[in-house]
Amino acid sequence: MRTGLGSLDALLEEDHVTEIFSRDPYLIGSLCHRTVVESAPVAVVVVGERGGLNPYLLLRISRALGRSVSVRDLVLVKRAFKAEDVPPTISSLEGDVVVIDPYHHGKLCGLIAAAVKEREGRTMLFSPRDRRKACGAYSWHVPSTIIELRSMSHGFEALVLKSPRFPEMAVSLPPALAFEEKGLMLWDQTKEKLFKPPAEAIAGEP
Amino acid sequence: MKGYVVDALPKRGGLRVFLDGFREVSVRTTFPIYVKADDPERLYEHPAVKEVHEEDWSSFEGKLRLCRVELEDLGALSYFRRRLPIYNLLPSPISQALFRLNMPPLRLIEVGWNGAELLQPLNSLEFPEVSWVEVKRYDWFGPYRSGKFYRLCRNGTIEREGEGEPEAVGDLAYCDGRCPRVKAAFKVEGGAERVWLPGLKGLMERSLASRSLPREIAYSSIGKSLTINEAWVAMERRFAVPELKVNVEDGKTLSQLMDDDKAGLMFFPRPGIYDNAYQLDFVSMYPSIIVSRNISPESIQEAATAAGSIGLYSSRSELGIVPEAIRRLIERRETLKVMDRERADAVKLMLVASFGYLGYRNSKFGRVEAYEQVTKEARKAMRVAMEVAEGWGFSIIHGIIDSLMVQGPEERLDDMLADVMSATRLKVRVDEVFDWVAFTFNEQGEPHPQRYFGRTRGGGLKARGMLRSNQPNLVKWFLAEVMQRAVQEMTGAEAKRAVLDLLPSLEEKYVSLSRSSSPLAFVMEIKGTSYIRGRSGFYEAIRYVDHDPDYYAAWVLRVSKELRRWFS
Numbered sequence: 001m002r003t004g005l006g007s008l009d010a011l012l013e014e015d016h017v018t019e020i021f022s023r024d025p026y027l028i029g030s031l032c033h034r035t036v037v038e039s040a041p042v043a044v045v046v047v048g049e050r051g052g053l054n055p056y057l058l059l060r061i062s063r064a065l066g067r068s069v070s071v072r073d074l075v076l077v078k079r080a081f082k083a084e085d086v087p088p089t090i091s092s093l094e095g096d097v098v099v100i101d102p103y104h105h106g107k108l109c110g111l112i113a114a115a116v117k118e119r120e121g122r123t124m125l126f127s128p129r130d131r132r133k134a135c136g137a138y139s140w141h142v143p144s145t146i147i148e149l150r151s152m153s154h155g156f157e158a159l160v161l162k163s164p165r166f167p168e169m170a171v172s173l174p175p176a177l178a179f180e181e182k183g184l185m186l187w188d189q190t191k192e193k194l195f196k197p198p199a200e201a202i203a204g205e206p
Numbered sequence: 207m208k209g210y211v212v213d214a215l216p217k218r219g220g221l222r223v224f225l226d227g228f229r230e231v232s233v234r235t236t237f238p239i240y241v242k243a244d245d246p247e248r249l250y251e252h253p254a255v256k257e258v259h260e261e262d263w264s265s266f267e268g269k270l271r272l273c274r275v276e277l278e279d280l281g282a283l284s285y286f287r288r289r290l291p292i293y294n295l296l297p298s299p300i301s302q303a304l305f306r307l308n309m310p311p312l313r314l315i316e317v318g319w320n321g322a323e324l325l326q327p328l329n330s331l332e333f334p335e336v337s338w339v340e341v342k343r344y345d346w347f348g349p350y351r352s353g354k355f356y357r358l359c360r361n362g363t364i365e366r367e368g369e370g371e372p373e374a375v376g377d378l379a380y381c382d383g384r385c386p387r388v389k390a391a392f393k394v395e396g397g398a399e400r401v402w403l404p405g406l407k408g409l410m411e412r413s414l415a416s417r418s419l420p421r422e423i424a425y426s427s428i429g430k431s432l433t434i435n436e437a438w439v440a441m442e443r444r445f446a447v448p449e450l451k452v453n454v455e456d457g458k459t460l461s462q463l464m465d466d467d468k469a470g471l472m473f474f475p476r477p478g479i480y481d482n483a484y485q486l487d488f489v490s491m492y493p494s495i496i497v498s499r500n501i502s503p504e505s506i507q508e509a510a511t512a513a514g515s516i517g518l519y520s521s522r523s524e525l526g527i528v529p530e531a532i533r534r535l536i537e538r539r540e541t542l543k544v545m546d547r548e549r550a551d552a553v554k555l556m557l558v559a560s561f562g563y564l565g566y567r568n569s570k571f572g573r574v575e576a577y578e579q580v581t582k583e584a585r586k587a588m589r590v591a592m593e594v595a596e597g598w599g600f601s602i603i604h605g606i607i608d609s610l611m612v613q614g615p616e617e618r619l620d621d622m623l624a625d626v627m628s629a630t631r632l633k634v635r636v637d638e639v640f641d642w643v644a645f646t647f648n649e650q651g652e653p654h655p656q657r658y659f660g661r662t663r664g665g666g667l668k669a670r671g672m673l674r675s676n677q678p679n680l681v682k683w684f685l686a687e688v689m690q691r692a693v694q695e696m697t698g699a700e701a702k703r704a705v706l707d708l709l710p711s712l713e714e715k716y717v718s719l720s721r722s723s724s725p726l727a728f729v730m731e732i733k734g735t736s737y738i739r740g741r742s743g744f745y746e747a748i749r750y751v752d753h754d755p756d757y758y759a760a761w762v763l764r765v766s767k768e769l770r771r772w773f774s
Contacts, residue, residue: 056464073460076457076459077457078454078456078457078458081453082453084450
């Protein structure tokens, strides 16, 4: 699994379970979506009633990154609406899994942490809340690496709170969604290709 | 002793049953609870356990062997709840006990030495002949829980109005606010209830439909009555309902998620005034889809297991638990519609909640795939209806979830309707025939999806989203006067002319009223509280001091400008 940001990926490459949290919902959301696209094929567990995964943003990121295969059929989504649904949903998945807001309900933290720990595949947890408060640091023994994201004027800062390989440190990173999407420009080029008569045809006209 | 059961309270070894006329009967009984226990013999260790029976049930998890524990004291329920997986808590053990004793709530019974006899069929539509009292409080600006005045209604008709503390005696009572001098066997005091629609009569109807005591559902959401109803069907089929249902969704790809996770179909109308329009309405669309397509959580689960994917909702001929419960409610509503509108509305409320409850996380019979399947079927039905209507030469003006507004040849309307019904397998009716209908739009020219009004075939006014509670009364009166004038005209063009002629004088009248009118004109309701805009901001209407005339005059002028835009 990878986030698409070189220095962050270097930090996380040997992890079994990684937890990333931030109080800035946009920041954590954008990194989470980028991670899903970069790690596809991957399974995603969305916890809570109000979502947290925007399929259209995933498609946009995939298109902007120039992925030849669309993420449409490479991302498997399961939703867990209440706290009791979360542990069995996490356990039901094999391979790499991204869990969005696993401690959303603030209860059954131990069971959720146990379900994550039991998994054989790699797991990345993204929490749009201060995890020091939500469910406390109770389940912090499960992830190998814990990172807190903080927004900066140009990009964001990743504070490594726990890591088996690195000391506590801060890494400055560019915005997770900083890439160019050609959008309408691309459509315009296509249109020209489709509707403009080829140059040789014009040259060959009497 | 003959009477209606209005309330019941558990006691050790039985129930205190309250009949109408403040009569009380003590009945010896036990309360059934269902637990999953490895060693049923040990259940007898609790002093409240009288009997234990092992029974076979089916459930969402498959076949189950449950122990029916007969408790002498309902207080022991919490003991078992903490220690063992518990099933069938809905309908409540009290309702189950009453049912076994032939004493369902609000039904006529006769109690004798050999027990009780039910004198009405269980699904009888007769309304109980009990005395029910409603007290509503109000003040000068309208309904207000701590208002000075009260209106006391007995059995649906106003008995008296007055000032101060009302006094009354009845079998059942509802008080909007506190009313310590109203005595009843069961009293609902306003402010604590979660859903209060549509009145005490509605609560009694919900109690009758769900065979549960008014006490059990008065302070709960509408979904509880619905769930109890479904739980009765489940009990009949020996399908155990767990206290907490854990759902693990089948995985979906992004494409599937984007296809399935959508709401009903809605499209924006083309703004303007249309002559001769017909409003078609799918009758109880979502509940009907649930029944006709047999969409139920347990059938969805079976179908998914059989087919390996969601999409095939049911291959069974037997109706699922949810469709069966909803079918009974639909039938009940259809009969009540001609008997009693208020009771029919209470059942309608349960039907409306039935669809949302399919997708609700805490619903005992919920499953998100079933919910999504219903919306998918609804969108499909709307698309089919539109295609059929267009095929018959009708043009679609507007469509929203379960309603279509079309324009076209009236002589083909019946044929088109029959075609739509056979193509969608859903009941469709002509809800309204408009001589003309106006669709409104905002300053940028974008249409309002649900704001229209028009003249119906009988010369009446039908308006949706035009008069809202958060508008001051002054603005509502202004709009109502304009619309009343417009519907006197037979065609849209004539209505346009009439409104444009009327507007200057009416605008002047209401702008002057914004400076000198009774305080009632300046009241607006926001989230159930009445407010007035004063010179220093908004404040509650009960503390009326002054109003800001410029604010109200500006609102009138804004609405007038809007009306000019719509009618020009």
